[in-house]
Amino acid sequence: EIVLTQSPATLSLSPGERATLSCRTSQSVRGYLAWYQQKPGQAPRLIIYDASNRATGIPARFSGGGSGTDFTLTISSLEPEDFAVYYCQQRRDWPLTFGGGTKVEIK
Amino acid sequence: EVQLLESGGGLVQPGGSLRLSCEPSGFTFSNYAMSWVRQAPGKGLEWVSAISASGGSTYYADSVKGRFTISRDNSKNTLYLQMSSLRAEDTALYYCAKRMGVDSGPSDYWGQGTLVTVSS
Numbered sequence: 001e002i003v004l005t006q007s008p009a010t011l012s013l014s015p016g017e018r019a020t021l022s023c024r025t026s027q028s029v030r031g032y033l034a035w036y037q038q039k040p041g042q043a044p045r046l047i048i049y050d051a052s053n054r055a056t057g058i059p060a061r062f063s064g065g066g067s068g069t070d071f072t073l074t075i076s077s078l079e080p081e082d083f084a085v086y087y088c089q090q091r092r093d094w095p096l097t098f099g100g101g102t103k104v105e106i107k
Numbered sequence: 108e109v110q111l112l113e114s115g116g117g118l119v120q121p122g123g124s125l126r127l128s129c130e131p132s133g134f135t136f137s138n139y140a141m142s143w144v145r146q147a148p149g150k151g152l153e154w155v156s157a158i159s160a161s162g163g164s165t166y167y168a169d170s171v172k173g174r175f176t177i178s179r180d181n182s183k184n185t186l187y188l189q190m191s192s193l194r195a196e197d198t199a200l201y202y203c204a205k206r207m208g209v210d211s212g213p214s215d216y217w218g219q220g221t222l223v224t225v226s227s
Contacts, residue, residue, distance in 0.1 A: 001169070034213035034214075036152070036214075038152075043202055043217040043218065043219055043220060044144075044152060044202070044214075044217055045217070046213055046214060046215045046216075049207070049212075049213040049215075050213075055215060056215070087151065087152050089152075089154070089213070091211060091212070091213060094166050095154060095166065095167070095168045095169065096142070096154040096157065096166075097154065098151060098152045098153065098154060099151075100151050101151045101152075
Protein backbone atom coordinates (compact mmCIF):
# COMPACT_ATOMS: atom_id res chain seq x y z
CA GLU A 1 0.00 0.00 0.00
CA ILE A 2 1.27 3.46 -0.92
CA VAL A 3 1.38 5.69 2.15
CA LEU A 4 0.83 9.44 1.75
CA THR A 5 2.29 11.80 4.34
CA GLN A 6 1.03 15.37 4.41
CA SER A 7 2.78 18.24 6.11
CA PRO A 8 2.30 20.32 8.04
CA ALA A 9 -0.74 18.99 9.88
CA THR A 10 -1.91 22.55 10.49
CA LEU A 11 -0.97 25.75 8.69
CA SER A 12 -1.91 29.03 10.40
CA LEU A 13 -1.94 31.91 7.96
CA SER A 14 -3.68 35.21 7.31
CA PRO A 15 -5.80 36.09 4.29
CA GLY A 16 -3.59 37.26 1.46
CA GLU A 17 -0.66 35.08 2.48
CA ARG A 18 0.77 32.25 0.41
CA ALA A 19 0.09 28.67 1.48
CA THR A 20 2.34 25.77 0.56
CA LEU A 21 1.16 22.25 1.40
CA SER A 22 3.26 19.13 0.98
CA CYS A 23 2.36 15.52 0.17
CA ARG A 24 5.02 12.85 0.13
CA THR A 25 4.33 9.31 -1.08
CA SER A 26 6.10 6.14 0.08
CA GLN A 27 6.81 5.11 -3.52
CA SER A 28 6.53 6.81 -6.85
CA VAL A 29 3.02 7.59 -8.03
CA ARG A 30 4.35 9.25 -11.18
CA GLY A 31 1.90 12.13 -11.72
CA TYR A 32 -1.22 10.38 -10.46
CA LEU A 33 -1.89 12.62 -7.51
CA ALA A 34 -4.96 14.71 -6.70
CA TRP A 35 -5.77 17.33 -4.11
CA TYR A 36 -9.18 17.78 -2.48
CA GLN A 37 -10.55 20.56 -0.33
CA GLN A 38 -13.06 19.86 2.42
CA LYS A 39 -14.92 22.42 4.51
CA PRO A 40 -16.83 21.53 7.70
CA GLY A 41 -20.08 19.74 6.97
CA GLN A 42 -19.37 19.53 3.26
CA ALA A 43 -18.26 16.84 0.85
CA PRO A 44 -14.72 16.97 -0.53
CA ARG A 45 -14.15 18.98 -3.69
CA LEU A 46 -11.54 18.17 -6.34
CA ILE A 47 -9.00 21.00 -6.65
CA ILE A 48 -6.05 19.57 -8.59
CA TYR A 49 -5.72 16.30 -10.51
CA ASP A 50 -2.76 14.54 -12.08
CA ALA A 51 -0.43 16.68 -9.98
CA SER A 52 -0.86 19.99 -11.76
CA ASN A 53 -4.23 20.25 -13.53
CA ARG A 54 -6.85 22.51 -12.00
CA ALA A 55 -10.31 21.00 -11.83
CA THR A 56 -13.29 22.71 -13.41
CA GLY A 57 -14.12 26.03 -11.78
CA ILE A 58 -11.05 26.15 -9.54
CA PRO A 59 -9.46 29.62 -9.40
CA ALA A 60 -5.97 30.23 -10.73
CA ARG A 61 -4.58 30.99 -7.26
CA PHE A 62 -4.51 27.21 -6.74
CA SER A 63 -1.58 25.40 -8.34
CA GLY A 64 -0.10 21.95 -8.00
CA GLY A 65 3.37 20.65 -8.71
CA GLY A 66 5.70 17.73 -8.29
CA SER A 67 6.11 14.21 -9.57
CA GLY A 68 7.35 10.88 -8.33
CA THR A 69 7.15 11.06 -4.55
CA ASP A 70 7.05 14.77 -3.69
CA PHE A 71 4.11 17.04 -4.43
CA THR A 72 2.96 20.50 -3.42
CA LEU A 73 -0.28 22.42 -3.45
CA THR A 74 0.18 26.17 -3.48
CA ILE A 75 -2.45 28.80 -2.83
CA SER A 76 -0.86 32.02 -4.00
CA SER A 77 -2.97 34.43 -1.94
CA LEU A 78 -5.44 33.01 0.58
CA GLU A 79 -9.04 34.08 0.33
CA PRO A 80 -11.41 33.67 3.30
CA GLU A 81 -13.14 30.74 1.56
CA ASP A 82 -9.86 28.82 1.22
CA PHE A 83 -9.57 28.02 4.92
CA ALA A 84 -10.35 24.32 5.00
CA VAL A 85 -8.75 20.88 5.19
CA TYR A 86 -6.83 19.65 2.15
CA TYR A 87 -6.21 16.00 1.30
CA CYS A 88 -3.96 14.44 -1.29
CA GLN A 89 -4.81 11.10 -2.94
CA GLN A 90 -2.87 8.78 -5.22
CA ARG A 91 -4.39 6.64 -7.97
CA ARG A 92 -1.16 5.05 -9.20
CA ASP A 93 -1.88 1.74 -7.53
CA TRP A 94 -4.55 -0.17 -5.65
CA PRO A 95 -5.67 0.42 -3.00
CA LEU A 96 -6.21 4.10 -3.61
CA THR A 97 -4.97 6.02 -0.58
CA PHE A 98 -5.37 9.45 0.98
CA GLY A 99 -3.02 11.50 3.06
CA GLY A 100 -3.99 12.47 6.58
CA GLY A 101 -4.85 16.03 5.60
CA THR A 102 -3.55 19.55 6.22
CA LYS A 103 -5.80 22.03 7.95
CA VAL A 104 -5.34 25.60 6.74
CA GLU A 105 -6.63 27.83 9.52
CA ILE A 106 -6.92 31.56 10.01
CA LYS A 107 -4.11 33.01 12.07
CA GLU B 108 -25.66 19.71 -13.14
CA VAL B 109 -24.04 16.58 -11.76
CA GLN B 110 -25.62 15.30 -8.55
CA LEU B 111 -25.09 12.17 -6.51
CA LEU B 112 -27.65 11.12 -3.90
CA GLU B 113 -26.69 8.49 -1.37
CA SER B 114 -29.20 6.59 0.74
CA GLY B 115 -29.46 3.50 2.89
CA GLY B 116 -27.43 4.52 5.90
CA GLY B 117 -28.61 4.02 9.45
CA LEU B 118 -27.99 2.33 12.77
CA VAL B 119 -27.02 -1.34 12.61
CA GLN B 120 -25.74 -3.79 15.19
CA PRO B 121 -22.24 -5.26 15.00
CA GLY B 122 -22.29 -8.22 12.66
CA GLY B 123 -25.25 -6.84 10.76
CA SER B 124 -25.68 -5.87 7.13
CA LEU B 125 -26.67 -2.76 5.22
CA ARG B 126 -26.93 -1.81 1.56
CA LEU B 127 -26.08 1.70 0.45
CA SER B 128 -27.34 3.16 -2.81
CA CYS B 129 -26.20 6.10 -4.88
CA GLU B 130 -28.40 7.64 -7.55
CA PRO B 131 -26.60 9.92 -9.99
CA SER B 132 -27.98 12.56 -12.30
CA GLY B 133 -26.60 15.09 -14.74
CA PHE B 134 -24.22 12.72 -16.56
CA THR B 135 -24.22 9.41 -18.43
CA PHE B 136 -23.71 7.03 -15.52
CA SER B 137 -22.68 4.06 -17.66
CA ASN B 138 -19.66 5.98 -19.02
CA TYR B 139 -17.86 6.51 -15.72
CA ALA B 140 -16.15 4.57 -12.99
CA MET B 141 -17.38 5.18 -9.46
CA SER B 142 -16.01 5.00 -5.94
CA TRP B 143 -17.14 4.84 -2.33
CA VAL B 144 -15.13 6.83 0.20
CA ARG B 145 -15.83 7.03 3.92
CA GLN B 146 -15.02 9.39 6.73
CA ALA B 147 -15.24 8.38 10.37
CA PRO B 148 -16.43 11.12 12.74
CA GLY B 149 -13.70 13.73 13.12
CA LYS B 150 -11.26 11.74 10.97
CA GLY B 151 -9.81 11.90 7.49
CA LEU B 152 -10.92 10.36 4.21
CA GLU B 153 -10.60 6.63 3.58
CA TRP B 154 -11.12 5.10 0.14
CA VAL B 155 -13.37 2.03 0.40
CA SER B 156 -14.11 0.60 -3.04
CA ALA B 157 -14.25 1.35 -6.75
CA ILE B 158 -15.93 -0.10 -9.81
CA SER B 159 -15.34 0.38 -13.52
CA ALA B 160 -17.95 1.86 -15.83
CA SER B 161 -19.08 -1.53 -17.06
CA GLY B 162 -19.00 -3.09 -13.62
CA GLY B 163 -16.53 -5.68 -14.82
CA SER B 164 -13.72 -4.57 -12.51
CA THR B 165 -14.01 -3.99 -8.78
CA TYR B 166 -11.48 -2.96 -6.16
CA TYR B 167 -11.50 -2.86 -2.37
CA ALA B 168 -9.56 -1.52 0.57
CA ASP B 169 -8.04 -4.28 2.67
CA SER B 170 -10.15 -3.16 5.62
CA VAL B 171 -13.40 -4.12 3.85
CA LYS B 172 -12.31 -6.89 1.48
CA GLY B 173 -14.48 -9.96 1.88
CA ARG B 174 -17.15 -8.04 3.78
CA PHE B 175 -18.25 -5.31 1.33
CA THR B 176 -19.39 -5.70 -2.27
CA ILE B 177 -19.63 -2.87 -4.76
CA SER B 178 -21.94 -3.20 -7.74
CA ARG B 179 -23.82 -1.10 -10.21
CA ASP B 180 -26.93 -1.39 -12.34
CA ASN B 181 -26.42 0.82 -15.36
CA SER B 182 -29.98 0.17 -16.54
CA LYS B 183 -31.29 1.58 -13.26
CA ASN B 184 -28.64 4.27 -12.93
CA THR B 185 -27.68 3.14 -9.47
CA LEU B 186 -24.48 2.33 -7.58
CA TYR B 187 -24.55 0.02 -4.57
CA LEU B 188 -22.39 -0.93 -1.63
CA GLN B 189 -23.47 -4.10 0.14
CA MET B 190 -21.92 -4.16 3.60
CA SER B 191 -21.94 -7.24 5.83
CA SER B 192 -20.24 -8.36 9.04
CA LEU B 193 -20.23 -4.74 10.08
CA ARG B 194 -17.91 -3.58 12.84
CA ALA B 195 -17.82 -0.54 15.08
CA GLU B 196 -14.89 0.77 13.04
CA ASP B 197 -17.10 0.88 9.94
CA THR B 198 -19.03 3.75 11.52
CA ALA B 199 -18.62 6.66 9.12
CA LEU B 200 -20.18 8.98 6.60
CA TYR B 201 -20.10 7.14 3.28
CA TYR B 202 -19.64 9.20 0.13
CA CYS B 203 -20.38 8.12 -3.40
CA ALA B 204 -18.05 9.74 -5.93
CA LYS B 205 -17.91 9.85 -9.71
CA ARG B 206 -14.51 9.26 -11.27
CA MET B 207 -13.31 11.12 -14.33
CA GLY B 208 -12.70 8.09 -16.54
CA VAL B 209 -14.13 4.78 -17.68
CA ASP B 210 -11.89 2.78 -15.41
CA SER B 211 -9.89 5.29 -13.39
CA GLY B 212 -9.31 8.96 -12.75
CA PRO B 213 -9.74 11.21 -9.73
CA SER B 214 -13.17 11.78 -8.19
CA ASP B 215 -14.55 14.97 -9.66
CA TYR B 216 -18.02 14.91 -8.11
CA TRP B 217 -19.15 13.76 -4.68
CA GLY B 218 -22.49 13.23 -2.97
CA GLN B 219 -23.29 14.59 0.46
CA GLY B 220 -22.91 11.20 2.09
CA THR B 221 -25.03 8.77 4.09
CA LEU B 222 -24.22 8.01 7.71
CA VAL B 223 -23.65 4.46 8.87
CA THR B 224 -23.51 3.82 12.61
CA VAL B 225 -22.53 0.39 13.88
CA SER B 226 -23.43 0.03 17.53
CA SER B 227 -25.29 -2.25 19.89
